[in-house]
Amino acid sequence: MPAAHLPDRMALDTVAAELSRSGAATLDASQELLAHYSDTGEARSQRALDTLVDQAAEALRALTDSFADLAGQLQPTRSQVPADPGTTRRRQGTRR
Numbered sequence: 691m692p693a694a695h696l697p698d699r700m701a702l703d704t705v706a707a708e709l710s711r712s713g714a715a716t717l718d719a720s721q722e723l724l725a726h727y728s729d730t731g732e733a734r735s736q737r738a739l740d741t742l743v744d745q746a747a748e749a750l751r752a753l754t755d756s757f758a759d760l761a762g763q764l765q766p767t768r769s770q771v772p773a774d775p776g777t778t779r780r781r782q783g784t785r786r
Contacts, residue, residue, distance in 0.1 A: 713753075
């Protein structure tokens with residue numbers, strides 16, 4: 691019978707760190723996008739541009755939230771993984 695697959699703690703840490711980094715980058719991008727002001731000189735075009743910029747910034751903030759949620763979900767999974775899965779298998783009498 692094949693051994694159960696246990697994720698590597700280091701890999702989970704790496705993924706969580708990258709998700710956090712990506713979340714910070716998308717938050718920065720949304721703030722930078724909103725900080726730029728473009729004047730089209732025409733009211734209708736300006737409203738359309740403002741709407742587009744607001745929607746893009748909101749999408750970036752949603753990505754930020756999703757990245758944070760995913761990184762948070764990795765924490766409980768990480769705590770269930772033994773420090774070294776190979777050590778656990780050797781203690782159980784199975785060989786690598």
